[in-house]
């Protein structure tokens with residue numbers, strides 16, 4: 508199991524084996540002194556565990572370190588549970604995440620919240636306040652993030668986001684509780700979001716929720732942004748569903764698994780909440796693949812020049828031509844001459860545009876709806892978003908690229924105490940403002 512234990516946990520074993528030295532003096536003083544030593548050691552250990560070097564330009568760095576340390580310890584506990592054979596590490600991790608913050612459907616005077624299912628797929632629906640002057644509402648189908656394996660429409664973070672959207676946009680928000688890895692793998696997550704969205708778009712269902720059929724959009728963050736982009740492309744190619752979506756809004760989306768050495772992957776390989784090897788493992792898990800490939804994928808051995816299957820696709824994510832020099836800086840492309848062709852033979856899904864919407868044909872891109880893409884500077888996925896914006900723009904799609912210099916991956920859901928970040932609030936406001944003006 509590569510990547511486990513992570514560097515930080517491995518570090519603990521170096522620190523632990525030095526017991527405090529016995530000291531002279533009267534017993535009570537000695538006890539006090541040894542508790543002092545123990546306390547100092549614990550504080551040092553905690554500080555060592557929590558501290559990670561972060562660029563000063565990131566929003567609220569100390570808070571981010573604490574959030575990262577919390578998430579890291581949950582990951583390590585889950586890896587231990589996996590190692591002991593008690594449960595799959597992703598099931599254990601999701602159990603921890605969901606038990607921390609699951610919320611039951613609770614309606615306020617402003618927003619009505621209901622749990623139901625759309626064609627067998629669970630959804631949580633948020634309905635903004637009725638307004639006599641505006642009988643038909645706008646609507647967003649929302650797909651939460653979490654590496655296709657974690658989180659839920661029902662955890663506090665997503666419940667709060669969708670409540671705020673329903674209230675501020677006076678809209679109906681459908682938040683999809685799609686099935687996760689390891690219960691299902693690619694492309695089942697896509698099937699779930701497509702099935703629920705198709706059901707919702709039926710005239711009688713839209714009517715039931717008082718939704719304007721001309722003002723429905725899709726949106727999602729991280730892996731949810733990946734699923735939203737895949738859904739947008741699929742609807743676009745289905746004549747019955749074409750032009751049914753007015754906008755797509757993608758929040759730091761995951762869009763490709765061919766190049767793990769874009770400038771943002773190189774720059775942020777150790778940045779919380781999503782270090783590079785963690786992202787690569789989410790990909791491998793999504794395809795139920797073998798972790799033995801992770802290290803080779805990190806150096807792009809899966810798309811080396813001798814891997815014929817990848818050759819036509821590489822040009823579609825050629826960042827030396829897609830990204831501006833202000834982004835590429837001095838980073839060099841990592842293009843291996845010889846790699847490992849077994850990887851894409853065993854995991855052909857890596858080269859499938861349904862998993863990597865960035866590599867779709869130009870003809871698929873050109874009819875996509877008006878698009879919003881939010882990117883963060885301190886995020887391995889920054890360049891996935893910027894390259895997609897560029898490809899869409901070249902295909903004639905109207906695109907807004909909203910970049911946050913102090914943003915980190917996942918920041919938009921962190922808006923309330925104790926995990927409130929200034930950039931969390933600013934990204935959310937900017938996103939909702941764009942929807943208000945364009946949906």
Ligand SMILES: *[C@@H]1O[C@H](CO)[C@@H](O)[C@H](O)[C@H]1NC(C)=O
Pocket residue numbers: 802803806808845846847
């Ligand atoms: C990448 O592939 C090359 C050529 O097969 C091999 O020598 C190298 O060890 C591989 N690197 C990793 C990290 O797997």
Ligand SMILES: *[C@@H]1O[C@H](CO)[C@@H](O)[C@H](O)[C@H]1NC(C)=O
Pocket residue numbers: 821822825827828
């Ligand atoms: C990427 O684009 C650059 C500049 O346009 C070009 O020189 C290079 O050959 C391209 N690489 C690939 C793999 O298409």
Ligand SMILES: *[C@@H]1O[C@H](CO)[C@@H](O)[C@H](O)[C@H]1NC(C)=O
Pocket residue numbers: 567924927928929
């Ligand atoms: C987070 O919330 C607390 C309590 O409301 C507030 O004092 C603090 O300034 C907030 N921090 C940020 C970064 O918004």
